[in-house]
Amino acid sequence: MGDVNVPRFPAALSTPSLNRGVGFTHEERRRLGLTGRLPSAVLTLEQQAERVWRQLQTMATDLGRNLLLEQLHYRHELLYFKMLTDHLPELMPVVYTPTVGEAIQRFSDEYRGQRGLFLSIDQPEDVGPAFETLGQGPDDIDLIVCTDAEAILGIGDWGVGGIQIAVGKLALYTAGGGIDPRRTLAVSLDVGTDNEQLLQDPFYLGVRHGRRRGEEYDKFIDHYIETAHQMFPRALLHFEDFGPANARKILQKYGSKYCVFNDDVQGTGAVVVAAVDGGTEANGTRFRDQRIIVFGAGTAGIGVADQIRDAIVADGATIEQAESQIWAIDKQGLLFDDMADLRDFQVPYAKNRRELGVAPGERVGLLEAIKLASPTVLLGSSAVSGAFTQEVVEAMTACCERPMIFPLSNPTSRMEAMPVDIVQWSKGKALIATGSPAAPVEYNGVTYTIGQANNVLVFPGIGLGVIISGARLLTQGMLHAAAKAIALLANPKDPGDSLLPDVCDLRSTSAAVAEAVYEAAVADGVATRTHDNVKQAIQDTMWWPTYD
Template sequence: MTKATDILNNPFLNKGTAFTTKERKELGLTGTLPSKVQTIKEQAVQTYGQYQSKTSGIEKRIFLMNLFNTNRTLFYYLMNEHIVEFMPVVYDPVVAESIENYNELFLKPQDAAFISIDDVDSIEDSLKNAADGRDIRLLVITDAEGILGIGDWGVNGVDISIGKLMVYTAAAGIDPSQVLPVSIDAGTNNKALLNDPLYLGNKHERVYGEKYHAMIDKFVAAATKLFPESLLHFEDFGRSNADVILKKYEDKILTFNDDIQGTGIISLAGVLGAMNISKEKITDQKFLTFGAGTAGCGIAKMMFDELVRQGLSKEEAKKRFYLVDRQGLLFDDTEDLTDGQKQFVRSRSEFANADELTNLEAVIKAVHPTVMIGTSTQPGAFTETAIKEMAAHTKRPVIFALSNPTKLLEASAENLIKWTEGRALVATGVPSEDVEYNGVTYTIGQANNALVYPGVGFGAIAATSKVINEEMLSQASHALGGIVDPDQPGAAVLPPVAQLTEFSQKVAEVVAQSAIDQGLTKENITDAKKAVADAKWEPKY
């Protein structure tokens, strides 16, 4: 018989004071808990009161992680009740502070699997041990080289995987006992970590090239062998590896890269929402992406695919894109281009002043973009003069400042509205307050990947899809882009996080339906809504 301590220390089984008198007798728990049997609602009221007593974001996150480690069902019940309030605490932006202090705050590994490049022979055992016999359907994997806004954080970045999985469960309803966060420790180039005596990861610089990719191949082989029904979600890999891994596996296994595909889907959904408001066509737009890393190139690719789907030839579509990075506009002779960047570079012969296009404002003057998306992590990069120059050449400029955390925003929503006299259609990567301007209240959409990746991943898992492809991602973007009322003055281009569970379900259903329509399901699934409903987990005892 299972010991009382084993049950009370297992977050998947523990109900705490909600164990009934009958359960306490049957499980050998009599006398191990106070006499009163509480409902989950009573527990939630009590727990939320404790949460509110914490004053800083990091204190609140530590409290929630302790609850998560103790009782998963109560954690998700509470998160569902307070999803808008908890989202920035369990994930972005407070997760950045948690990662930066991971070694100092470490108490428990939160059921994660830790894979080391220095011990590749133990990969399969590591996954098996961390799963502990659970039926894993979703792994979120990071090597934490490119955490948006804070860069390379080595093994500390496992908090990214843990946070992403929390959002998957809270938003879409995947069973928390069926998920596995994975840290790929390939070393770190973060000198502060290498010099930190408390650092818990490998104390050497990052390994790249053949040895790194051999480890990833070994990991994928082990994960798909042990968990054949699972989705492998890759998160915050560096720009030299992210696209390479996605391209290698996207047609072979059920996999998803949130930085490339998730950021692309939410940005496309936002642009489609903006088009609904402006009554313009996406095929008439000119796109400038400022910050041509993994996210920026993923966004450009998603927009490009949509233009082709809507009737433009690939040659016509490519002419609508301009990538700007640290060195200015990217040309075909720019040094050290990534594969993602090479798809959208321009020729110097197109411009009389090509050598002068070394900063954002010069590029805006030269190309007159109608859609500008920032993933640069350069605070204040969207200056008043740059924005006014853009707005002078288009009636409803679409401007998304997606860098996070807040201190890295290219421009505040308030300034973007003010500098364009209320004409800009704005989204930010972090939550932004409503903006009052000339008697109109502008609601600011948050281009948060959490609006879309839980539904995409869960829909594919529920339908037992073999892959996630462009058609599914397009369906997800259109599902989100159609939720907002475009005729409301000051309408947001994206739906609010408060409706996260509602539209995660909608996205899951359209993705599952797309898998069914394309004949991609492993099992004989014909009803998308039923498949999603059957797979959905709810936080109740």
């Protein structure tokens, strides 16, 4: 038997960023060598999108929809982003939280190919060559999202499957912020996993050993960051779902050196600051006058506390005053400075027992802390369902006329309280924002629209603002400007108004955030690009899925 000639598959069909499927005209098919490779009909992008939308409607589960869209993303990028752009509110829960968590858990079972780079701690020498396989020049990548998958959403350590959280994040950067997907990159930093279910799975696709820590881990992360910056010096380096200690360590080490961003810490903080800012507008107070309890003092909770502290300082207080106005509660109760197991990032918010009249070793729970602090704001980042009881809400309304109560934990099953209960228990006085989507609440003839403190309100605009400014660093001023821009878009005036803008108009929100971030980058002296008409520059930079 002679040699077999393998049929050539045209690049125009095998390259996701080039493929138009049956959208190729007959003239394009002849020119690109596609004659006979496609059915004869020629469909517009809109017609193709309608076909996919109908296919999605026939599927029984969001996981099935996620897998269909993932295959489309891998095959036909323009059509994928046309779907997301046209149906973002409906599809965001499918391509990102909560469905992406299930897809990550099934990554090795459902693997059909994946976008992005896979970098292994077992082959650090391959980091540079892996970047080189992209064939991209130093100005060709604007944004890199990486994860080591230690703290994926609410499901923990899922190893190499975490690449999908990076891909999902980038999809929202594009659909919500107009960032060109051809100028982005998802990266899996595979440092092992402590998930025994994965290690015992014969089909698991990641490195098969426990999660590396300490010096070996630090050297690998350093090598990745330095290589990524060397290859793409203008790119924003986004870190997603790292463990608490590593997330803050990376920000502290590289935040003043390169343009780095951690959405779990900085993005969450910025959108909550925006909600609090909206609350001060609604109840006629100043940001610097707020007293805040953070219920859940982990990475996300303290990240929010740090952003709120900086916003209080920006409104005229000292750092010491701002920190004294923030009270943090963890599983051991209110944090005190004599606790042996305090993490370094919790220390600024730990209180002195003697000053509060609390006996040594005495545990102070949430209700007692409210009585001590007389807070105006209660933030939940604990994932403790039902923690904000009727007694807690009533105690908050006793402290101030219109308290802000934000059960921010995801998913809905882990929310500290349901908005309908908070409205009723507070007799309509509480100002509410949630981490999960929540339906409007009717009470005494008023419709209360519940704003969702979703990071997607902020990170696409931050990314776009960094790109148009060419920012060397992501400064605190830029984060504060992003939060302020979001608050101004909501501008709650009447009872029941949302404290935050709706994700339905995300492109407009991202444009406003990008403009504010750009102006702050210029003011902070970190911008390397300037524009006479920044609004026009934003519109010119925004990418749209089109065949034109």
